[in-house]
Amino acid sequence: MPISGSTAAGIVESIRDLVDRGVLTGGDRLPPVRGLADTLGVNRNTVQSAYRQLVTAGVAVSRRGAGTTVAGVPGTVTEGAARGPGIGSPGTLVDIGHGNPDATFLPDPATVRLSPAPPPLYGTSATHPELGRVALRLLGPDLADRAEDAVISVTAGAVDAIERLLATVTVTGDAVALEDPCFLSSGTTTRLAGYRVFPVPVDGEGMQVQPLRDALAAGARAVVCTPRAHNPTGVSLTPGRACALREVLKEHPGVLVVEDDQFAGLSRSRYETVIPAGHPRWALVRSMSKSLGPDLRTALVASDPETAERLSRRINGGTTWVSHLLQRTVAAMLSDGAVRSQLSRASAHYASRNRVFLGKLAEAGLSSPSVDGLNIWVDLGVPSTAATRELRSAGWIVRDGALFRAGGPSAAGRGAGVAGAGGGGAEETCVRLTVHELDDAEMDRLVADLAVVAGRCL
Structure with a gap:
């Protein structure tokens, strides 16, 4: 690997140039600190400083026990339709991972009059x-x-x-x-x-x-x-x-x-x-x-x-x-005034539908801390990524709780809070659901499928 430089800044510039030219790509492992220091004839601290600068700049990623690797282009996850295999089959999947408000409760901007x-x-x-x-x-x-x-x-x-x-x-x-x-x-x-x-x-x-x-x-x-x-x-x-x-x-x-x-x-x-x-x-x-x-x-x-x-x-x-x-x-x-009234009805709708769903969850022995908002956070007690796949097979698109980890999906389970993981490096066990558009029968079917995935019997 043609890395050069006699100073930390020089090594950083050399590695960034290799990344820009495609010689190094996401996932490529950089040489061990000691080996590169010996090759370049510099102090190990110089190489360590260079690697730290690369990590800070987002060019590289350092993980304990895995060395330093070139960072790939970060993926982005946004609200909206949770795309994935099968999404193109109309009627076979119900998207309850979108996180959107109900469009029927959004006021029409065309109904208000703007003064000149x-x-x-x-x-x-x-x-x-x-x-x-x-x-x-x-x-x-x-x-x-x-x-x-x-x-x-x-x-x-x-x-x-x-x-x-x-x-x-x-x-x-x-x-x-x-x-x-x-x-x-x-x-x-x-x-x-x-x-x-x-x-x-x-x-x-x-x-x-x-x-x-x-x-x-x-x-x-x-x-x-x-x-x-x-x-x-x-x-x-x-x-x-x-x-x-x-x-x-x-x-x-x-x-x-x-x-x-x-x-x-x-x-x-x-x-x-x-x-x-x-x-x-x-x-x-x-x-x-x-x-x-x-x-x-x-x-x-x-x-x-x-x-x-x-x-x-x-x-x-x-x-x-x-x-x-x-x-x-x-x-x-x-x-x-009409818009404010519509917002009041929307607020009541979200609260009412979520309250109904939370009651059904409780009857099935499933827990949620949710008290307000568009979404319901459910602890299934099993790894969320596998649960998400199983629910897709049952016809539901949900949001994997691991996606919401502050440190990124790979950080799932490191904190102790409402995440079911509880810390210690365990896997995430929660999923996020947006259910306010479902009727009671659909909610019953969803809760039954959640219970099956969680290993419970109704």
């Missing part, structure tokens, strides 16, 4: 004033003492907001604390950005306290937390847990705290904040995707002035702004 407005030009404020006012009215009560100084920003959805917010305080190689399991796109985004992920397990009360304390002590520069209707588990923070998390975060004023309140417009749970009073770096993100529809690509972000300014620079350097036509539409929809 001059077309925005370059240099126009990125946040339309009408949406800014509506956002402050909606978010103000939850911001409490932070409302007076809060600045409203608008991003192209929650994932866009989180990606740009993290970039305001972190660089490649920095550590970010994420819930474990976590939202699909949050985990993917942080890994693609080259951040080190510190998984913080979630239990029935939300993000766990001691693991968060450990992550902060280890150098996490940002924390992303879901206050309610956590995706995938459906868990919401309890008042006591939120208070305990605030006490931990209070000791780390330099850390950016991001709350991803993605189900705010539909949630049946009370909003509990983890942001300490007077905390200098914070952001509350509320997406419109679940309530008004994913295609509006809009999220509201309330944050402290400095974070808002940094976020603005990130937005201006990329998309520049979210279309004011979309912003005005969102403002009109959020202010429309």
Whole structure:
């Protein structure tokens, strides 16, 4: 292998050049540190430093006992249809892994009237004033003492907001604390950005306290937390847990705290904040995707002035702004009585259908911590990847719980929380289901199939 270089930087440049030219590809193992050091006539520390830089840059992956290998192109997993073998056979598979809202409960943007407005030009404020006012009215009560100084920003959805917010305080190689399991796109985004992920397990009360304390002590520069209707588990923070998390975060004023309140417009749970009073770096993100529809690509972000300014620079350097036509539409929809009534009906629908399904699960001896949101997190007590295959054979497409691990699917089972794995390197045993579109008979059939896969008899 023609690796060259007499310094760490030189070795890094040589290996990156080999990767760029296709001489080295994903999965190729790099030479052992001692062997390459002897070949190049350099100190072993020089090679170790080079390998560390490659790992930080995402060019290589290092695993204990397996050496250092070239990283492949990371795969991405997103919400929506869970594609796989058999998906092209209409009527043979029911997709309950999609994570989508019910389209019949999404308001039609065409039903709201927009007042005349001059077309925005370059240099126009990125946040339309009408949406800014509506956002402050909606978010103000939850911001409490932070409302007076809060600045409203608008991003192209929650994932866009989180990606740009993290970039305001972190660089490649920095550590970010994420819930474990976590939202699909949050985990993917942080890994693609080259951040080190510190998984913080979630239990029935939300993000766990001691693991968060450990992550902060280890150098996490940002924390992303879901206050309610956590995706995938459906868990919401309890008042006591939120208070305990605030006490931990209070000791780390330099850390950016991001709350991803993605189900705010539909949630049946009370909003509990983890942001300490007077905390200098914070952001509350509320997406419109679940309530008004994913295609509006809009999220509201309330944050402290400095974070808002940094976020603005990130937005201006990329998309520049979210279309004011979309912003005005969102403002009109959020202010429309008929739309608000439809959102109330949607919230009741999701809660009612999930409650029925949870009751059927309990009768079958299956457990779930889910209390709110679009999805149900079920512990089958057997490896989730195998369970997912068996359920597909029975006609169901579900989401493998291993996909939601904060450290990626290969990290399944390392945390102790609502994941059935329980830690110690065991396999993930949970799956995520989106069942609010099923009727009672379909739910009965699904529960029966889940029980069979879990090894139970009805």
